[in-house]
Amino acid sequence: MPKPLTITTAIAYPNGRPHIGHAYEAIATDVFARAARMMGRDVFFQTGTDEHGLKVAQTARGLGITPREFVDEMASYFKEMDDLLGISYDRFIRTSEPVHHAASQAIWEAMAANGDLYLDRYEGWYSVRDEAYYDESELVEGTDGAKLSPQGTPVEWTVEESWFFRLSNYQDKLLALYAEQPDFIQPESRRNEILRFVEGGLRDLSVSRTSFDWGVKVPGSPDHVMYVWVDALTNYLTGCGYPDDTERMARYWGPESDIVHIIGKDIVRFHTVYWPAFLMSANLPLPGKIFGHGFLLNRGEKMSKSLGNVADPKELAEAFGVDALRYFLLAEVGFGNDGSYSAEAIVHRTNTELGNAFGNLAQRTLSFIAKNLEGRLPEPAATADDEALLAAVREAVTDMPRAFEKLAPHEAIQSWLRACYACNAYIDAQAPWALRKTDPARMEAVLATLYVAIAELAVAISPVIPTSATALLDHMGVPADARGYGESVDWYESLRAGGFVLAAPKPLFPRLELPAEAE
Ligand code: MSP
Numbered sequence: 172m173p174k175p176l177t178i179t180t181a182i183a184y185p186n187g188r189p190h191i192g193h194a195y196e197a198i199a200t201d202v203f204a205r206a207a208r209m210m211g212r213d214v215f216f217q218t219g220t221d222e223h224g225l226k227v228a229q230t231a232r233g234l235g236i237t238p239r240e241f242v243d244e245m246a247s248y249f250k251e252m253d254d255l256l257g258i259s260y261d262r263f264i265r266t267s268e269p270v271h272h273a274a275s276q277a278i279w280e281a282m283a284a285n286g287d288l289y290l291d292r293y294e295g296w297y298s299v300r301d302e303a304y305y306d307e308s309e310l311v312e313g314t315d316g317a318k319l320s321p322q323g324t325p326v327e328w329t330v331e332e333s334w335f336f337r338l339s340n341y342q343d344k345l346l347a348l349y350a351e352q353p354d355f356i357q358p359e360s361r362r363n364e365i366l367r368f369v370e371g372g373l374r375d376l377s378v379s380r381t382s383f384d385w386g387v388k389v390p391g392s393p394d395h396v397m398y399v400w401v402d403a404l405t406n407y408l409t410g411c412g413y414p415d416d417t418e419r420m421a422r423y424w425g426p427e428s429d430i431v432h433i434i435g436k437d438i439v440r441f442h443t444v445y446w447p448a449f450l451m452s453a454n455l456p457l458p459g460k461i462f463g464h465g466f467l468l469n470r471g472e473k474m475s476k477s478l479g480n481v482a483d484p485k486e487l488a489e490a491f492g493v494d495a496l497r498y499f500l501l502a503e504v505g506f507g508n509d510g511s512y513s514a515e516a517i518v519h520r521t522n523t524e525l526g527n528a529f530g531n532l533a534q535r536t537l538s539f540i541a542k543n544l545e546g547r548l549p550e551p552a553a554t555a556d557d558e559a560l561l562a563a564v565r566e567a568v569t570d571m572p573r574a575f576e577k578l579a580p581h582e583a584i585q586s587w588l589r590a591c592y593a594c595n596a597y598i599d600a601q602a603p604w605a606l607r608k609t610d611p612a613r614m615e616a617v618l619a620t621l622y623v624a625i626a627e628l629a630v631a632i633s634p635v636i637p638t639s640a641t642a643l644l645d646h647m648g649v650p651a652d653a654r655g656y657g658e659s660v661d662w663y664e665s666l667r668a669g670g671f672v673l674a675a676p677k678p679l680f681p682r683l684e685l686p687a688e689a690e
Pocket of ligand 1: 195404406436
């Protein structure tokens with residue numbers, strides 16, 4: 172049996188409504204989770220919101236409401252976005268949940284028991300936006316001469332009593348980890364960045380705050396709340412049953428589990444340096460892989476509230492369709508690279524690839540069968556051409572789960588598209604409509620080949636476009652046991668023998684037009 176898979180997104184700060192960057196991460200992770208389930212794996216997929224910290228407390232205060240009221244409303248928008256986009260999470264976690272506070276206190280106590288926490292005074296440059304302290308040498312100068320964090324956010328000099336984590340003790344252990352598990356940090360470019368950072372030496376990390384109280388209380392130090400990243404990272408354990416549900420922990424966070432974190436490139440350091448150090452300190456298993464994906468840019472520009480170019484995933488899904496948006500984001504951007512989106516690019520890709528290459532192929536074939544055979548499934552009589560097409564489709568389709576497993580969705584989509592083009596070339600060469608009068612038996616054999624090929628293509632792409640693929644497979648009567656990645660099931664003959672009647676199909680991807688303001 173393959174190992175259980177635990178796969179997570181980062182948990183988002185609910186400081187504002189979700190944007191397309193959040194949607195991108197959720198969609199990509201969802202595709203990996205769905206593909207793994209189709210490989211018969213036991214999957215635990217978690218996403219959620221990171222609700223503590225000074226920034227949230229300040230925003231709520233500015234609005235004249237409590238942090239709790241603020242996050243209750245904001246978290247609901249993230250959950251709504253996930254539900255709208257078909258994100259098949261098993262758990263939507265909110266760090267303000269009592270079980271999460273208990274898990275964070277448990278990991279704290281485990282790190283304390285290991286002698287890694289001590290009380291001291293902290294002075295340094297703190298960025299409220301990043302919830303992180305920075306070294307003087309890391310700061311950059313803004314256009315007006317102000318000091319900014321490496322992410323370009325404002326920093327202020329801060330002095331407070333704080334608990335510290337002995338991160339300096341973990342330099343060698345972390346370097347050994349990166350050497351032993353070369354896949355731990357992906358893609359390669361981010362791995363090199365982190366190696367250089369850790370090789371440069373690690374300072375102990377301030378892990379508690381006394382200047383505000385919206386957070387998880389430090390056990391035995393009621394004036395302190397945990398540094399938000401300690402509690403945030405622990406969300407992954409909470410969902411796996413830490414500390415009390417040992418059975419669940421053994422399954423989803425055990426030495427035998429396959430644990431994958433999908434996050435953006437800006438938070439790779441937190442996940443590949445601090446997080447494994449906390450876990451080693453608490454004597455817990457480590458994740459297997461941390462993938463830092465790239466950033467989505469709006470027509471090549473960084474999204475920001477001040478530029479007014481922050482795309483709302485809900486509006487995009489409503490304008491273009493959920494599956495078109497999911498497909499576009501994964502097909503357009505090599506996973507790991509930055510990418511750009513625009514209404515034109517979404518419309519173009521959807522129309523040419525989903526609409527023409529796949530949708531029309533299905534539409535032409537199925538309506539021809541519905542009309543000319545009154546919905547009766549055509550009789551196969553395979554020739555070398557038919558076998559060659561099915562072999563090409565199967566080759567592409569067997570590459571796809573492997574590409575999803577190695578977190579390369581764009582490669583999976585490329586294989587799939589190649590197979591769609593092969594089917595289009597086949598239909599043009601065989602011209603079944605011309606055979607209707609001259610050779611009806613051959614026409615049936617061609618249509619039967621296409622029927623099977625289309626169903627296999629729909630199954631293979633279903634992690635990316637689940638709603639349309641399922642609708643098509645339902646329409647075609649493809650049984651549930653033929654909808655996974657694995658041994659091919661000979662369903663066509665039994666469907667035909669059972670007298671299945673195909674109804675006239677509806678177009679899967681109606682042609683998109685550019686919204687008026689984008690023209
Ligand atoms: N709360 C932290 C993560 C804690 S994980 C234990 C955080 N939140 S965030 O809301 O700022 O970002 C959530 C995720 O969205 C991160 O992985 C981040 O990289 C990703 N993205 C934010 N903007 C993005 C784009 N423009 N494009 C793609 N992903 C982006 O960081």
